[in-house]
Structure formats: C-alpha cells, structure tokens
Amino acid sequence: MSMANERIYNFAAGPSMLPLEVLEQAGSEITNFGGSGMSVMEMSHRSKVYLSIFEETKANFKRLFNVPDTHEILFLGGGATLQFAMVAMNLISRTGKADYAITGSFAKKAYDEAAKHGDVRIAVSTADCNHTRIPTQEELNIRSDASYFYYTANNTIYGTEWKYTPEVPEGVILVSDMSSDILTRPVDISKYGIIFAGAQKNMGPAGVTVAIVDKSITGNALPYTPVMLDYAAMIKGDSMHNTPPCWNIYMLGLVLKWLDKQGGIEGMQAIKHDKAKLLYDFIDNSKLFNCAVVPEARSDMNVVFTTGDADLDKKFAADATKAGMSNLNGHRSVGGMRASIYNAMPTEGVKYLIEFMKKFEQENG
Amino acid sequence: MSMANERIYNFAAGPSMLPLEVLEQAGSEITNFGGSGMSVMEMSHRSKVYLSIFEETKANFKRLFNVPDTHEILFLGGGATLQFAMVAMNLISRTGKADYAITGSFAKKAYDEAAKHGDVRIAVSTADCNHTRIPTQEELNIRSDASYFYYTANNTIYGTEWKYTPEVPEGVILVSDMSSDILTRPVDISKYGIIFAGAQKNMGPAGVTVAIVDKSITGNALPYTPVMLDYAAMIKGDSMHNTPPCWNIYMLGLVLKWLDKQGGIEGMQAIKHDKAKLLYDFIDNSKLFNCAVVPEARSDMNVVFTTGDADLDKKFAADATKAGMSNLNGHRSVGGMRASIYNAMPTEGVKYLIEFMKKFEQENG
Structure with a gap:
C-alpha cells in the first residue's frame, strides 16, 4: 500500500480514525464556512453562525443518544482526566463518600483524583486477574451512603467492557466514564447522574469532552472548585462560560451527521x-x-x-x-x-x- | 462585497481571524498529513508523526518568543479561565496571599477564582474610571509577602494595554494573562513566573491555552489540586499527561510559521x-x-x-x-x-x- 497518497487503517486507541467524508467536508469549508466568509476556527463563539452550529450539534446529540430533558449536554475542554476531578468536586460533598470500581488504569486515575476530596473506597477491583474480566453486580460493594458510584464503561488498555448497567443503592448517583464506547450502543441515560467522554475515540478530534449531567444533582460543588469545574456554572453558560473549543465541537457535529447516516x-x-x-x-x-x-x-x-x-x-x-x-x-x-x-x-x-x-x-x- | 465566495474582515475579539495561507495549508492536508495516511485529527498523540509536529511547534514558540531554558512551554486545554484557578492553586500556598491589579473584567474574574484559595487583595483598580486607563507603577500596592502579583496585559473589553512590565517586591512572583497580546511584542520572560494566553486571538483556534512557566516555582500546588491543574504534572508529562488538543496545537504551529515569515x-x-x-x-x-x-x-x-x-x-x-x-x-x-x-x-x-x-x-x- 502506497503511503504517500492513500489513507491507512489506523487502529490507534485514541485519537483515532475519523470518517473520510467528515474530513473532506471539513476541508471543503475550512476557509469559508457556508458563505459566512470565515473559517469555523475564526468565528466568535457568540456569533449567530457559530451558535447555529453549536445548537444543531447539541440537538443532534440529544436525539441520537436519546438524552432526556432532565439532563444537560455539555461540551468542555481539558479532557476526560479533568472530569475525574470535576465529578468528585461536584458530587462528593453530598455525603463525603464515593465508591469506585477499579477495572483498569483510567478507573484508578479517577479514584486517585477523587481521593483528594473525601472518603473514597474501592467497591470492587479486578486487578488480581490483570483486569481481564468485568465484575458482576453481586461483587459491587457500594456503600448505601456513598455520594456516587463510579465505573469506566470500556477499558481501552485491557479490552473489557461492561455489558450491564450497574445497580446502585437508593440515593447513590451513578457516574460513568464512557470515553471509549459512547455513541456505540443505546444507554438508558435516566439511570445516570453523570456520563462523560473524551471525543477522540468515537466522536471527533481530541480537545472536547462531552458531559451529560442530570441537572438536579448540580449546585453542590466544593467551595474551592474552580468555576470551570462547576457543572452548575457550565450548565448556566450553556458550555460558554468561556470560549469553548469551537472547531472541535463543529467536528463532533459532522461526525454526528455521519452517524445518523449509519x-x-x-x-x-x-x-x-x-x-x-x-x-x-x-x-x-x-x-x-x-x-x-x-x-x-x-x-x-x-x-x-x-x-x-x-x-x-x-x-x-x-x-x-x-x-x-x-x-x-x-x-x-x-x-x-x-x-x-x-x-x-x-x-x-x-x-x-x-x-x-x-x-x-x-x-x- | 459578495459573501458567498469571499472572505470577510472579521474584527471579532476572539476567536478571530487566522491567516488565509494557514487555513489553506491545513485544508490541503486535512485527510492526509505529509504522507502519513491520516489527518492530524486522527493521530495518536504519542505517535512519531504527531510528536514531530508537537516538538516543532514548541521549538518554534521558544525561539520566536525568546523563552529562556528556565521556563517550560505548556499547551493546555480548558481555556484561560481555567488558568485563573490554576495560577492560584499552584502559587498561593507559598504565603497564602496574592495581589491583583483589576484593570478589566477578566482580571476581576481571575481575582474571584483566586479568592477561593487564600487571602487575595486588590493591588490597584481602575474601576473608578471605567478601566479607561492603566495604573502607574507607583499605584501598585503589592504586599511584600504576597505569593504573586497578577495583571492582565491587554484588556480586550476596555481597549487598554500595559506598556510596561510591573516591578514587584523581592520574592513576589509576577504573573500575567497575555491572552490578547501574546506574540505581538517582545517580552522579557525571565521576569515572569507564569505567563498564559488562550490561543484564539493571536495564535490559533480556541481550545488550546499556552502557559509559560518558570520551572523553579512549581511543586507547591494545594493538596486538593486536580492533577490536570498542577503545572508540575503538566511539565512532567510535557503537556501530555492526558491527550492534548492535538489539532489546535498543530494549527498554532502553522500560525507560528506564518509569524516567522512576517x-x-x-x-x-x-x-x-x-x-x-x-x-x-x-x-x-x-x-x-x-x-x-x-x-x-x-x-x-x-x-x-x-x-x-x-x-x-x-x-x-x-x-x-x-x-x-x-x-x-x-x-x-x-x-x-x-x-x-x-x-x-x-x-x-x-x-x-x-x-x-x-x-x-x-x-x-
């Protein structure tokens, strides 16, 4: 296969392949989007032309992933690793406690971030078998007074995926990192307090992270939480408390249109x-x-x-x-x-x- | 002027215009960068081909902006508003105090973020004249035991710009938000502990923020600081503790090449x-x-x-x-x-x- 002119099959764990037609579309309008006279990369995030891209992307996401009205869709910067902290800083104050399923490296990193803010425990770990399996519901040792239970839906390094939605005790919020399997299967979002995912596996280029947040659980951020890490502030500003990663959101929007066609x-x-x-x-x-x-x-x-x-x-x-x-x-x-x-x-x-x-x-x- | 085919003059405060030749270059290689068989948006951030883009961009930035070896150049997500928190969370623990010059809205927002973490005072404010001027050195009331002094180099909303580098008492770290005038004038970076700037005014598309950090002042982050907000961790990972905003950094690199030609x-x-x-x-x-x-x-x-x-x-x-x-x-x-x-x-x-x-x-x- 000649490398110079042909595209290759890229099996990277992320950032990863994007649909060719999406890239071609982006390339075709990169100096002048839809007769606006400018690139999407040059648009004021508060301009009408950009807001129409933003709103369409959000509406398509809501429709395709079946996001209920109880939940807000956020497009944030900083990557999923920043969400590891954001989840804890927004939710743990409810009881001071949170429980984590450790099924891989990123779950452990999320646990380490949360441990800075409260009493965090391991609900289950599959480290003993080098994370080659997913725990059963019966194995999940979730405290009834945990603020939330957290799991990584798909473990990129170990090649495992939760095939069921964990059940949590009454009042415990369910949180999931779906960075590597979002938009690949239907999810009953009403069961979740927070779902988040970096874009660079199934959704678009790195630089934007989607968070789907139950609006009713926000407003309890720890006092020292930066405004950019407060879901309530992000919801209030409709992801535009500051300038969002505009181009990355636009690319995500093109991927959603492609997904629709599939x-x-x-x-x-x-x-x-x-x-x-x-x-x-x-x-x-x-x-x-x-x-x-x-x-x-x-x-x-x-x-x-x-x-x-x-x-x-x-x-x-x-x-x-x-x-x-x-x-x-x-x-x-x-x-x-x-x-x-x-x-x-x-x-x-x-x-x-x-x-x-x-x-x-x-x-x- | 016909809108359909012509580009317009975009006077937006940011995101704002990018050089046409930069956009054309990006468009020409959007499906296949340099014979790699993939878009920059699809590249693993740890691949050789992407690392060569990253390293070249960093080296060009260092050369063009004359960044000394004492300082590290970071490419971060989350925008300048996240830096408002990051600065405070990394520096204020030295003495628990920090002083701010309030010359506009963004300085005030930075002050509000810092106030979550310690004893923060206003060193000077130009609110009384609706920020139509910049304070003189003599007006700056900086405590000798402040951890740092912070100012916004250019105030986008009010149209003012500091024409001098503020002098600070011995031991006080100088910090500046240069979001709207970075890369427009030479700066003696050795005088600064931290300079940061969102890309979307003079450097590239929104979604990447440059921080230039004196390595010797890192390692003092508050215990609850998220790893993504710890400059020491970001330096250790060379901006790749997690996946950085790869495309946005690449675009910044193209803008630097254009800047070189100017x-x-x-x-x-x-x-x-x-x-x-x-x-x-x-x-x-x-x-x-x-x-x-x-x-x-x-x-x-x-x-x-x-x-x-x-x-x-x-x-x-x-x-x-x-x-x-x-x-x-x-x-x-x-x-x-x-x-x-x-x-x-x-x-x-x-x-x-x-x-x-x-x-x-x-x-x-």
Missing part, C-alpha cells in the same frame, strides 16, 4: 458488534493468536490479543505498519497487540487486518 | 503598531468618532470607539456587516464599537475599515 446508535451498534465478532472469531480459531479477556467481558472497541511471544508481537506490529495499518501495538503497560475499532473504522479495515493476520500466522505460526 | 515578533510588533496607529489617528481626527481610553494606555489589539449615540453605534455595526466587516460591535457590557485587530488582521482590513468610517461619517456626521 442508522444512528442502533445502526452503529450492529455494525460495531459485527466488526468485533469477525475479529474475535478469527482469534479464537487461530492457533497463533489468543485473547486473554474472558469472552463475556470482551470489548467491541478495543480487541487485545497476543502471540504469547513478545518478539513475535513486535514483528507483527512492525509488519502491519508496512502493510498500511498503524498503531496495532498494545499499550506499553500490558504489551501484546491491540486493535481499536471505533465507529469510524470501516468493516473493510477489520477484514484487511484479519487477512493480514492469516498470512502472518501462515508465515510465522 | 519577521517574527519584532516584525509583527511594527506591523501591529502601524495598524493601530492608522486607526487611532483617524479616530482622533474624526468629528464623529471618539475613543475614551487615554492615549498612553491604548491597546494596539482592541480599538474601542463610539459615536456617543447608541443608535448610531448600532447602525454603524450593522452597516459594516453589510460592507463585509463582522463583529465591530463593542462588548455588551460597555457598548459602542470595538475593532479587534490581532496579528492575522491584514493592514488592508484596517484601511478598509477606515475608508468605511470616513464614508459613514460623511453620511451620518
């Missing part, structure tokens, strides 16, 4: 599941490759696998790069390989990878 | 001063328009003016829009008009505005 969330859910099944089925039938994650916890987004031989794994990633597929190496903390197959990865990309894996197995098995 | 900071300083002088000279000689800011404090970035008649001011902004110039209305809190003429506003744009003002004066004076 059949919306339901359409995408079928596509993404079929893509993942192709890959897992191949791995399970392979003599060379294997996946350590228990089948019932396997992520449709991040497929981790290995040959069991670190040198051969390294050769795989290097050969794959030469064949026009990038970022197939696993996270540095776990090794092996990882194919991140978010919404914008076409089915052909997964099939191309499988053909390559077959050939690699024949030559190296 | 003769760098010194070249731009001459150009921006000439642009502003053209406009102020016209206003001072006009019978219809006037500028309330005292001449010695006038900003080269934001030129505020008025006819003294609110209805006529409104007509001016509306007529200007029809003539292909946008966002000439003043900030809603002060009214009148404001022409923001940042680095990317061409001299022809200012001349076009002056010709329009002449005509408007003839017809309405």
Whole structure:
C-alpha cells in the first residue's frame, strides 16, 4: 500500500480514525464556512453562525443518544482526566463518600483524583486477574451512603467492557466514564447522574469532552472548585462560560451527521458488534493468536490479543505498519497487540487486518 | 462585497481571524498529513508523526518568543479561565496571599477564582474610571509577602494595554494573562513566573491555552489540586499527561510559521503598531468618532470607539456587516464599537475599515 497518497487503517486507541467524508467536508469549508466568509476556527463563539452550529450539534446529540430533558449536554475542554476531578468536586460533598470500581488504569486515575476530596473506597477491583474480566453486580460493594458510584464503561488498555448497567443503592448517583464506547450502543441515560467522554475515540478530534449531567444533582460543588469545574456554572453558560473549543465541537457535529447516516446508535451498534465478532472469531480459531479477556467481558472497541511471544508481537506490529495499518501495538503497560475499532473504522479495515493476520500466522505460526 | 465566495474582515475579539495561507495549508492536508495516511485529527498523540509536529511547534514558540531554558512551554486545554484557578492553586500556598491589579473584567474574574484559595487583595483598580486607563507603577500596592502579583496585559473589553512590565517586591512572583497580546511584542520572560494566553486571538483556534512557566516555582500546588491543574504534572508529562488538543496545537504551529515569515515578533510588533496607529489617528481626527481610553494606555489589539449615540453605534455595526466587516460591535457590557485587530488582521482590513468610517461619517456626521 502506497503511503504517500492513500489513507491507512489506523487502529490507534485514541485519537483515532475519523470518517473520510467528515474530513473532506471539513476541508471543503475550512476557509469559508457556508458563505459566512470565515473559517469555523475564526468565528466568535457568540456569533449567530457559530451558535447555529453549536445548537444543531447539541440537538443532534440529544436525539441520537436519546438524552432526556432532565439532563444537560455539555461540551468542555481539558479532557476526560479533568472530569475525574470535576465529578468528585461536584458530587462528593453530598455525603463525603464515593465508591469506585477499579477495572483498569483510567478507573484508578479517577479514584486517585477523587481521593483528594473525601472518603473514597474501592467497591470492587479486578486487578488480581490483570483486569481481564468485568465484575458482576453481586461483587459491587457500594456503600448505601456513598455520594456516587463510579465505573469506566470500556477499558481501552485491557479490552473489557461492561455489558450491564450497574445497580446502585437508593440515593447513590451513578457516574460513568464512557470515553471509549459512547455513541456505540443505546444507554438508558435516566439511570445516570453523570456520563462523560473524551471525543477522540468515537466522536471527533481530541480537545472536547462531552458531559451529560442530570441537572438536579448540580449546585453542590466544593467551595474551592474552580468555576470551570462547576457543572452548575457550565450548565448556566450553556458550555460558554468561556470560549469553548469551537472547531472541535463543529467536528463532533459532522461526525454526528455521519452517524445518523449509519442508522444512528442502533445502526452503529450492529455494525460495531459485527466488526468485533469477525475479529474475535478469527482469534479464537487461530492457533497463533489468543485473547486473554474472558469472552463475556470482551470489548467491541478495543480487541487485545497476543502471540504469547513478545518478539513475535513486535514483528507483527512492525509488519502491519508496512502493510498500511498503524498503531496495532498494545499499550506499553500490558504489551501484546491491540486493535481499536471505533465507529469510524470501516468493516473493510477489520477484514484487511484479519487477512493480514492469516498470512502472518501462515508465515510465522 | 459578495459573501458567498469571499472572505470577510472579521474584527471579532476572539476567536478571530487566522491567516488565509494557514487555513489553506491545513485544508490541503486535512485527510492526509505529509504522507502519513491520516489527518492530524486522527493521530495518536504519542505517535512519531504527531510528536514531530508537537516538538516543532514548541521549538518554534521558544525561539520566536525568546523563552529562556528556565521556563517550560505548556499547551493546555480548558481555556484561560481555567488558568485563573490554576495560577492560584499552584502559587498561593507559598504565603497564602496574592495581589491583583483589576484593570478589566477578566482580571476581576481571575481575582474571584483566586479568592477561593487564600487571602487575595486588590493591588490597584481602575474601576473608578471605567478601566479607561492603566495604573502607574507607583499605584501598585503589592504586599511584600504576597505569593504573586497578577495583571492582565491587554484588556480586550476596555481597549487598554500595559506598556510596561510591573516591578514587584523581592520574592513576589509576577504573573500575567497575555491572552490578547501574546506574540505581538517582545517580552522579557525571565521576569515572569507564569505567563498564559488562550490561543484564539493571536495564535490559533480556541481550545488550546499556552502557559509559560518558570520551572523553579512549581511543586507547591494545594493538596486538593486536580492533577490536570498542577503545572508540575503538566511539565512532567510535557503537556501530555492526558491527550492534548492535538489539532489546535498543530494549527498554532502553522500560525507560528506564518509569524516567522512576517519577521517574527519584532516584525509583527511594527506591523501591529502601524495598524493601530492608522486607526487611532483617524479616530482622533474624526468629528464623529471618539475613543475614551487615554492615549498612553491604548491597546494596539482592541480599538474601542463610539459615536456617543447608541443608535448610531448600532447602525454603524450593522452597516459594516453589510460592507463585509463582522463583529465591530463593542462588548455588551460597555457598548459602542470595538475593532479587534490581532496579528492575522491584514493592514488592508484596517484601511478598509477606515475608508468605511470616513464614508459613514460623511453620511451620518
């Protein structure tokens, strides 16, 4: 595959692929959006032309992800890691306590951030099996007086995904980091106090984070909370307390229009599941490759696998790069390989990878 | 001027104009950057290809703005308003005290954020004259045991700009928000502990904020500081503790290359001063328009003016829009008009505005 003129299949865990038609659309209007005489990057965030982009994006998000009127959709800067702090600073004052499910590195980072603000406990941890499974409902040890219970819906590094919505004791707020599987399956948002997600996996370029916040739980931020980290202030300003990441929101809007054409969330859910099944089925039938994650916890987004031989794994990633597929190496903390197959990865990309894996197995098995 | 195909002169206070050649460059490689097979928006922030963009941008910034080795350049999310909190949370623990010069709305907002974390005082305020001047060195009442002294270098709403670097008592750290005049004049950075600036006026699209931080003053963040707001953590991670706003940084890099072609900071300083002088000279000689800011404090970035008649001011902004110039209305809190003429506003744009003002004066004076 020639690199100079052709696009490659990018299996990066994020930032990751965007639909080509979205990029082409953005490129076509980059110096003059819709006859406005300016780029979206040059627009005052309070101008009519930008506000129409913003409102349309928000409305499409609400419709596609079925966000109820009880919840506000926010477009924020700072990334999901800033949400780790923001969640705690806004919610923990209710009882001073919060409980976390530790199913991977990012859950642990979120826990560490929350521990700065109160009595934070581990409701369950899968560290003992190197996070190759997802805990059952029965394993969740959630205090009845916890302000909230927090979990990471999809664990990019370990390739696991919660297949159920955790139940929490009465009065405990449910919070989830959906950075790596938002907009890939329907979610009953009414069950959640806060859902947040960095854009750079399924939604758009890095630099904007979506937070979906139950308006009724805001207004309890700790006294030292920066205004930019107070959901109540962000809701009041409709994500424009200060200048938001305008271009990044616009790109997210283009991705939503593309998602609509794929059949919306339901359409995408079928596509993404079929893509993942192709890959897992191949791995399970392979003599060379294997996946350590228990089948019932396997992520449709991040497929981790290995040959069991670190040198051969390294050769795989290097050969794959030469064949026009990038970022197939696993996270540095776990090794092996990882194919991140978010919404914008076409089915052909997964099939191309499988053909390559077959050939690699024949030559190296 | 036809709107459909032509770009307009955008006098917005930010986000604001970007150089056309920068936008064209970005558009030309939006689906495939430099033969990488992917958009900059799709690149893993830890990939070689993205890191080369990042490092080049940082190196060019360091060279162009003459940043000494004692200081680190950070590319952060969340906007300048998040810096209001970050500055205080990182510096105030030294003595528990900080002093602020209140020369406009954003200085006041920064003061309010800092007041959540310690004993914060107003070193000087120009509110009594509606911020139409900049205080003298003699007016600055800075406590000798303040952790830091803070000022806003250019006040976008009021059209004023500090023409000198404030002197601070021994041991007091100097901090400045340079959001609206960074990269427009040489700055002796060695005098500052922290300089920060949102990108969307002189540097690039909204969504990335530059912080220039004296490494020796970090490591004293308050215990409850989120990791994303700890300069020490950001320095340790080279702005990549989490995924940074990759595209926004890339755009900033393209603007820096353009700035280099304008003769760098010194070249731009001459150009921006000439642009502003053209406009102020016209206003001072006009019978219809006037500028309330005292001449010695006038900003080269934001030129505020008025006819003294609110209805006529409104007509001016509306007529200007029809003539292909946008966002000439003043900030809603002060009214009148404001022409923001940042680095990317061409001299022809200012001349076009002056010709329009002449005509408007003839017809309405």
